[in-house]
Amino acid sequence: MADDTKGYVLDNQVGYLLRRATQRHIGIFGQALPELTPTQFAALAKICELGAVSQNALGRATAMDAATIKGVVDRLRDKGLIASTQDANDKRRLLLAASDEGRALYESLTATALRISAETLEPLSEDERIAFVEMLARLG
Amino acid sequence: MADDTKGYVLDNQVGYLLRRATQRHIGIFGQALPELTPTQFAALAKICELGAVSQNALGRATAMDAATIKGVVDRLRDKGLIASTQDANDKRRLLLAASDEGRALYESLTATALRISAETLEPLSEDERIAFVEMLARLG
DNA sequence: CCGCGTTTGTTGGTGTACAAACGGATTTTG
DNA sequence: CAAAATCCGTTTGTACACCAACAAACGCGG
Numbered sequence: 001m002a003d004d005t006k007g008y009v010l011d012n013q014v015g016y017l018l019r020r021a022t023q024r025h026i027g028i029f030g031q032a033l034p035e036l037t038p039t040q041f042a043a044l045a046k047i048c049e050l051g052a053v054s055q056n057a058l059g060r061a062t063a064m065d066a067a068t069i070k071g072v073v074d075r076l077r078d079k080g081l082i083a084s085t086q087d088a089n090d091k092r093r094l095l096l097a098a099s100d101e102g103r104a105l106y107e108s109l110t111a112t113a114l115r116i117s118a119e120t121l122e123p124l125s126e127d128e129r130i131a132f133v134e135m136l137a138r139l140g
Numbered sequence: 141m142a143d144d145t146k147g148y149v150l151d152n153q154v155g156y157l158l159r160r161a162t163q164r165h166i167g168i169f170g171q172a173l174p175e176l177t178p179t180q181f182a183a184l185a186k187i188c189e190l191g192a193v194s195q196n197a198l199g200r201a202t203a204m205d206a207a208t209i210k211g212v213v214d215r216l217r218d219k220g221l222i223a224s225t226q227d228a229n230d231k232r233r234l235l236l237a238a239s240d241e242g243r244a245l246y247e248s249l250t251a252t253a254l255r256i257s258a259e260t261l262e263p264l265s266e267d268e269r270i271a272f273v274e275m276l277a278r279l280g
Numbered sequence: 281c282c283g284c285g286t287t288t289g290t291t292g293g294t295g296t297a298c299a300a301a302c303g304g305a306t307t308t309t310g
Numbered sequence: 311c312a313a314a315a316t317c318c319g320t321t322t323g324t325a326c327a328c329c330a331a332c333a334a335a336c337g338c339g340g
Contacts, residue, residue, distance in 0.1 A: 020280030140160030
């Protein structure tokens, strides 16, 4: 029977550990970059990366469903970081683009964002960070 | 300058990857165990693990703040899986305990829960799973 | 060109998640 | 012992996150 195999222990389950790690990361993010939430920053980053996109396409690019991306886009627009216009060729589509302020903010914040990633991974050694991120990407 | 060092790419950031991995895990959980959410199952598991606890203590044991655990406890009680009574020694406290149904459900579901964890980690090799979970625990 | 399936964005509902503020109970401390 | 600090649970407000249902617009096959 050896050790404690076979028992269910919450604290060892991936799902629980993922939740805790995410909580810690969001805490670090909020400390270092209070202007935007991680989700808002992700959406802004993707808009800057992709140029003009429709709202749903942005959602797909950032792993948010249609209902979620709507709220995020609304908040970014309220802050004046992005602008939306009707697509002339397809009247259903909202074309989104970063405003000058949005792009400037994004560019001024990428260094901070990288620092946040580093701080999140800080409990791991150099080699471990690389291996961990690579494995994590496979779980997405 | 070698490769692409230095640039900020959303898809390589831990926070984003954590979010995606969590999404996938929650999807797997919902498929395999639709009766409860991952959070509700975590709370029920901890109650069964710890015996009687106060509401806030349960929150701390499951990494949920007071406002969050309240909603989770309310829903578990609505389902008849846990019961709450006033603590006689400390009139502030709500003492929580699993009902017979709650305990039975928990015990009948631990095997499924373990299978969910395994399926979440399925893209990794045996050795990788162990290393990954250990590192993930350090990030919490 | 017409109908039908699909896509786009919106809304409503549920469930985490956290901050801030609160009243009441308890504990600590002067 | 009385005042201060703390802890308990609750409420309110904001922000994801997803499901299901919807109307308008699009596009394709017949």
